[in-house]
Amino acid sequence: GYRAQTAQQRADVLLHGSINTSTTKYAYLLAYTNYHYETPGGLTLQQVIANPQQARPAAGNLPSAQAQQTGVKNSTTYLGVQAVTQLQSWLEQVVAVAASNTNFQNPFITNYEKRIENNIQLRYLLTAKHQWPQLSIRWHIGTEQQWQKSNINNYQNISGTAGEPQFEDAVRTLQQSVFTQVQVNYHQWQFVMAASSNVTRYQYQRNYPNIIPTTNYRLASVIAPRWSVLYQIAPQQTVYATIAKGFAPPTIAEFRASDNNFNTALQAEQGWMYELGYKTTLSQQLKASVAAYHLAVNNGIVRQLNNNGAEYFINSNQLLQPGVEAEIEGNIAYKSGIIRYWCTAAYQPYTFKQYRTGSNIFDGNRITGTPLHLVTIGGIIPYGKYELLTQYRYVSKQYLNDANMVVAPANHQLLWQLQYAFTVRKTSQQLAINVIHGIGQPFVLGYDINAAGNRFYNPAAPWQYSVHWRMLLQQ
DSSP, X not given: OOSSSOOEEEEEEEEEEEEEOSSEEEEEEEEEEEEEEEOOOOBOHHHHHHOTXXXXXXXXXXXXXXXXXXXXXXXXEEEEEEEEEEEETTEEEXXXXXXXEEEEEEXXXXXXXXXXXXEEEEEEEEEEEEEOSSEEEEEEEEEEEEEEEEEEEEEEEETTEEEEEEEEEEEEEEEEEEEEEEEEEETTEEEEEEEEEEEEEEEEEEEESSOEEEEEEEOOOEEEEEEEEEEEEETTEEEEEEEEEEEEOOOHHXXXXXXXXXXXXXXXXXXXXXXXXEEEEEETTEEEEEEEEEEEEESOEEEEEOTTSOEEEEEOSEEEEEEEEEEEEEEEEETTEEEEEEEEEEEOOOEEEEOEETTEEOTTOBOTTOOSEEEEEEXXXXXXXXXXXXXXXXXXXXXSSTTOOOXXXXXXXXXXXXXXXXXXXXXXXXXXXXXXXXXXXXXXXXXXXXXXXXXXXXXXXXXXXXXXXXXXXXX
């Protein structure tokens, strides 16, 4: 890689298909991924200027990233099956089940984490529909259940090898949701009314070094309604408005973060979103849309890093996330095919409405790690079996800590991809060459927000090259 301690390797296998009977359609997905990448760690701005290719150096009593061979190893197997049954001409049933297993290892500067996660997901959905000459109704009712069991062990990191144990924990989560939605179409109008009831439960215990007996912890139940109305003002023009309540419970990685604490004070994010949008098809070759939204979040989950670089999470009081998004996409026909192009833009002046930790007051500050402007412009040009994609992406400046004392400059990125499609016997294959150019010195793709010791920066190579090969087996 461009920086020291950035080697990586990855292997993926994906198998999917379907089997149909007279009344039921079965679909299955089997996936396996195995990857290992080294993590160089964040640098201070002075370290980036001195040598952007270095890994995080030793500091005080903490060894360097290279000495600890920091990185991530992940092996995941996923199996999902879905059955869609037509019970009646007006009634459809969907049953889906999925299971996954993840073996995760993370040698870090201060410890070596090993985690085994097992997940089971169930989904049941009934859909009823009826059509009248000028009116149609579609009603969904269903439930989702998700179980996760995680064994999380931390050890001493002895030059990239797990040493003596530090912590041995077990965490289980159960997420349950019951939902319903009614959609009514009448002339140019569409009305949607939906609601869900959501419960999240945690069960945790510590087996080493001290014993924490099995403890149950439950987040408050959340009722999340949603209303939406759409009106077709002309054959190719629609306006819509949406009011919805959303929520996001803490993940296991947030509830039991790398600081090795069970964070029972962490609450689910909740908020109301209001959105107004407009879509139009100007011609067969051009479409456009624009949307304005306002999201007010209570108990927003904010990432923090302690002095050792371990992350933990806290709830801020209130976040305000208003914004505007616009998109244009179209196509132009020429003798060798159809050229596709697009342009998207976002304006997102997100702020902490109320956020105080100890004596620190961050009210009115910009939300950390959120750029004010995002712009993407791109296009695809086909030529026979070849296809050229080119894209420009702009990310405006962003603040790297909650105090808004450190600012990352704007980021400009160019992407080119040349793809060649061909067939060998019964296999469809694609060969792609990617080139990414980051404009600016030093070029930084990602930041560690709120990093201790001002180690915010993860510099990347200004020029990056990769080759991808894809093969699709056909029956």
